[in-house]
Amino acid sequence: MVDLLRRAKMDNAKPVATPMSSSQSLTLQSGDKILNATEYRTIVGALQYLSLTRPDIAFAVNRLCQFMHQPTTTHWEAAKRVLRYLAGTIDKGIFFSSSAVPPTLHAFSDADWAGDKDDYISTGAYIVYLGRQPISWSARKQGSVARSSTEAEYREVSDTACEVKWVASLMAELGLSSASTPTICCDNVGATYLSANPVFHSRMKHMALAYHFVREQVQAKQLRVSHISTHDQLADALTKHLPRARFQNLISKIGLCSRRPS
Incomplete structure (x- = not known):
């Protein structure tokens, strides 16, 4: 996660409390088309891998992946918001207890x-x-x-x-x-x-x-x-x-x- 934030130059970004804005709905037409989408696809691909251990970003990453073929400036801002969220929750994760619990x-x-x-x-x-x-x-x-x-x-x-x-x-x-x-x-x-x-x-x-x-x-x-x-x-x-x-x-x-x- 730290490497991802550094690669995107977002390790010192201002944190946010949620990975997606509750007032914004991403669509195919929102924003202006990005001419070179390589960075967007690289970052979102890395986020997709990270979501395997972070269920809190699963929905946001799923939405961002739907615009891989033609991302816009709005989609890129949404991707950077996920990175800002991760910057503020870098210590979060799933804790597995070793205590004996019935495997329900x-x-x-x-x-x-x-x-x-x-x-x-x-x-x-x-x-x-x-x-x-x-x-x-x-x-x-x-x-x-x-x-x-x-x-x-x-x-x-x-x-x-x-x-x-x-x-x-x-x-x-x-x-x-x-x-x-x-x-x-x-x-x-x-x-x-x-x-x-x-x-x-x-x-x-x-x-x-x-x-x-x-x-x-x-x-x-x-x-x-x-x-x-x-x-x-x-x-x-x-x-x-x-x-x-x-x-x-x-x-x-x-x-x-x-x-x-x-």
Whole structure:
């Protein structure tokens, strides 16, 4: 991270509290086209690698990556804001405790319906936890336009179920087992209801694969989809730009903290 800030000449930049401004929405047309986009692509590529250990910048990096083909001055300013945020949180990271905790597997799944104002495709995100530590996360655009918030949320529940199933399989190979049935926490009532409803609604036929994939695991008691309030949805920080107070509250709950002395 320090090398990245030095390379971009941002190691002494004024810090900011969030990686993205809550009042600005990036679009393809915002700003003036950059003639030489090499620096932008280099910095954003490095940020993409850094997001593997920093879930707090996952959404911002995902947005910046969508303008690689034709970045503008506005996109470049947004990239520098992420660097300014990192300059102020250089001591932050995920802390893994060595204390014995039952290896319960659970995840948070969320989607920002039609969040991209260029094509109205939703952004989905999940965070998978083993005990109290986040071990996997993702923030990315979905494959196509969702016709309702329930559809967008349920698609992300399906993607989260895939990741949870893979982690559970890996744990089994290592001789570990979850202390309880893996749970996906979703803040959409419709998506939660669909995962437990044995009747397949005709209006959801275009989601048949996602529906039956999740339903199969729920019926086999290999997975549980639980409803939570939007206030407690930790994956919300990976689907949209948030005000400072809300962002910092969620990031602290996710598990990002100052590094402990060695």
